[in-house]
Amino acid sequence: MPRxxxxxxxxxxxxxxxxxxxxxxxxxMRKLGARLGVDPMAVYRHFRDxxxxxxxVAEAIFDEIxxxxxxxxxxxxxxxxxYSYALRDVLLAHPNAVATFATRPVRSQASIDTGxxxxxxxxxxxxxxxxALRVSRSLRELTIGHALSLAxxxxxxxxxxxxxxxxxxxxxxxxxxxxATTIDDHFEVGLAAMLDGCDHLHGPPSDLGRDP
Numbered sequence: 001m002p003r004x005x006x007x008x009x010x011x012x013x014x015x016x017x018x019x020x021x022x023x024x025x026x027x028x029m030r031k032l033g034a035r036l037g038v039d040p041m042a043v044y045r046h047f048r049d050x051x052x053x054x055x056x057v058a059e060a061i062f063d064e065i066x067x068x069x070x071x072x073x074x075x076x077x078x079x080x081x082x083y084s085y086a087l088r089d090v091l092l093a094h095p096n097a098v099a100t101f102a103t104r105p106v107r108s109q110a111s112i113d114t115g116x117x118x119x120x121x122x123x124x125x126x127x128x129x130x131x132a133l134r135v136s137r138s139l140r141e142l143t144i145g146h147a148l149s150l151a152x153x154x155x156x157x158x159x160x161x162x163x164x165x166x167x168x169x170x171x172x173x174x175x176x177x178x179x180a181t182t183i184d185d186h187f188e189v190g191l192a193a194m195l196d197g198c199d200h201l202h203g204p205p206s207d208l209g210r211d212p
Contacts (some may be wrong), residue, residue, distance in 0.1 A: 006038060012056035019057065019097045031054075032118045051104075058101045059108035067114045076125040076202070079118060080135065084143045084191055091144065095151035099102050102144045119147055126202035135198045142194055146187050153183050 014029055014035045018027055033040035047053050065086045071078040091098050115136065121134035163178055164171045 003044055005054065006036065006042060006046070008056055009060070011036065011046055011053065012060040015053050015092065016057050016060050016097060019100060020094055021096075023096045024100055034180075051097045054100050055104050055107070056096060058104050058106050059111065060192075061090060061094055061097060061101050063085075063108055063110050064093070065110075065114075067110060067117075072117065072121060076122045076127070077199075079121050080139055080195060080198075083114075083118065087143045088090050088147050088187065091147035092150060095154055098144070098148050098151040102148055122202070124205060126204050131198075131201045135201065138194060138198070139191075142190060144189070146184075149209070150184050 004122060011032070015027070016036055018031055027050075029040045029043060032043060032053070036043070043053070047056065065083075066162075067086075070082050070086065073185055091101060094101075118136050119129060119132045123129055127135065162176050166176075166179065
């Protein structure tokens with residue numbers, strides 16, 4: 001029988017802590033057992049294998065999003081925008097785990113409920129169900145890609161930059177543009193462009209659920 005108090009949620013939380021602290025490359029089931037104070041084999045009573053643990057880690061990250069706080073009554077664009085920022089912020093709180101989240105599906109009940117609710121908001125705004133899902137997937141991929149890029153920089157990639165300094169012979173317009181920006185100030189631009197581009201996909205709002 002599984003040890004009392006040892007649950008899938010507790011194991012996933014401990015695994016996320018280890019990844020946050022040391023990165024995915026340093027993770028092992030032995031270290032996870034030590035963090036939990038159990039024999040590593042106890043984990044296998046709750047998970048099939050390490051990949052199953054990583055799936056649960058991705059679900060735990062998603063579950064940190066305060067989905068009830070999203071502006072569900074303010075229309076599709078407000079929901080899409082706030083969801084994207086909320087997802088980005090949660091991912092950047094776990095830079096070592098962004099790649100884990102990005103490389104596996106998230107099947108938690110919170111994720112499914114959020115997906116259903118977003119499709120309902122989009123279709124109420126006049127999107128077809130197919131286009132609603134396409135927009136939702138595009139938002140997720142934009143946000144995860146941005147978070148992955150930013151996490152990589154924050155974890156040390158920026159220290160390997162070879163950008164020339166102002167006044168150097170090879171200081172060009174690209175280097176000048178880089179000095180005029182920050183590593184994370186383009187997310188708003190990209191998100192707005194995506195939402196603007198999706199605007200033509202929906203027809204008139206649905207009357208479904210409205211008072212006659």
